Amino acid sequence: MTRILVTGGAGFIGSHIVDRYLELGHDVLVVDNLATGYRENVNPKARFYQADVRDGEFARLILLERPEVINHHAAQTMVRVSTEQPAYDVQVNVLGLLNLLRAAAEAGVRKVIFASSGGTVYGTCKRLPITEEQPFAPESPYGISKAASEYYLRYYAAVYGLRYSALRYANIVGPRDTVSSEHVITVFANRLLARLPPVIHWDGEQAKDYLYVEDAVEANVLALERGDDQAYNIGSGRPVSVNAIYQMLVDITGIRIPAGHGPKRAGDVRLFYFDCSKAERELGWRPRIPFEECLARTVAWYQAEVEVEKRCPL
Template sequence: MKILVTGGAGFIGSNLVDKLISLYHDVVVIDDLSTGRVENLNSEAKFYKMDICDKDILEVFKKEKFDIVYHMAAQIDIQKSIKDPINDAMINIIGTINILEACRKSNVNKIIYSSTAAAYGNPNYLGIDEEHYKEPISFYGSSKLSSEYYIPVYSRLYDLDYTILRYSNVYGIRQDKNGEGGVVSIFLENIMNYKDVTIFGDGSATRDYIYVEDVVNANINSIEYGNGEVFNIGTGKYTSVIELFGIMKNIANKNIDVVFEDERLEDIKDSYFEINKSLSMLNWKPEFCLEYGLRKTMEYYESKYI
């Protein structure tokens, strides 16, 4: 199939592109390289350096004639969204509408959209299922949720199939320090450089950390399964920040200390997913435990430092 990955030079997007190419799909990447990196690009993918808000994107769609569009390009930094909500909305809402318009005008069969646990806000109960009330506490969460609402309308009006995937805290190779799972890469950079790690609050806050390869597999399954549905993509398990640090410290076998700072108001205390819907309807399940994923991630970054 002919497949587009927006944000295909980024963390999750580039891992997905590699997998799609290994499955013999014809892959095109659109990325403005504002956060994505040239070195992440697969040489077998065709690349367009473009902003997703660029109106000329339609010409790319008409030329390439995509079957499937993975829309992963986004502004993912919660702190940046709070400092500059207009820019966040332009990328995450207007950019998504621009992609949807291009899908409509070029007869794309299906769009697979990367969303976020930030759409839920502070949970009323744990684990969070797909029906949980949604009340984002950041502009990032609000903009991603807004785009979720546009997609089913395009589907009803223009017969565009879709699947929406809400990720928990994704970590793995090629991740930078921004985004919801960025705590792993922040800790990792400090550990590699023998620097103390900063934890906001007392370290008891919990998250659902999922390895990037599991997220890629959920995206692959979304080609065939999950039409017209929204899915939580996580492990269904929770780990505290201080536990996460302990696992990483043990794997690295380095003597690193923790510096505790005041809790940040915009941070959610506890969050993890209930994933039964993904297990049953997406024909997917997470395969990699946290220690395995962290070990693979740390081995990758160690090879970069050496």
């Protein structure tokens, strides 16, 4: 049994990781400031602390609890917010991580598992699929903060011996995501279920790599004991366009509402999808849930939610 502290453990991806770690018998602590997470997402078997990763209280908690592993999913995750408030993005994503790393090094933490963003750190790539050797070329403050964070992880590994694995996620899909995240599948599904038209930005032909949350969680399980001081692409390896997503959601829900159209948004990338062979080779990880099933499971969860509008205000 490993004592694991999960930051952002009341949020979308983090709460699923907490559930899986507990299922495997680990001792799990959750830290979340509930700015975007929900207390009801937190498994009652985990110990919950409401704290902000930027604060001294959080650093003191690490020193008090002395976890063996910290899984760091607390973050400002919206590209739009990062372009409007880049200083805030840095405060949460970079200074929050530094606060964690300083305390972790002092507390003797063995490893940090870090949620990076493959969709933003690489920027626009001419060579596809994208491998981990692709140089960083972020096109948004959010991507810059995630790239900078990976450099700090390398620094603390080299100087303090604090091991890490950086998981460069594709776009993660699944239950517990909220419209406030501005993720296209979540927004489109909820708007269709509310009988409102989704808005397709740009021309809708921009295509990204999508991965079901259950598959992302398994990468976090494998990284507990493997992949020290490495970064891994965690995705499906298949690009899907916004137009295709809209049509598939219409087919799944049976709700046919014409989409509206809007301009290209700041930070949008035209095309990205991953080569995940390094993760398969070194972590023993591979995606298992087909994209069509990802959508069907996600829509089914939203349809079952009796408080969709409360949790995901439109």
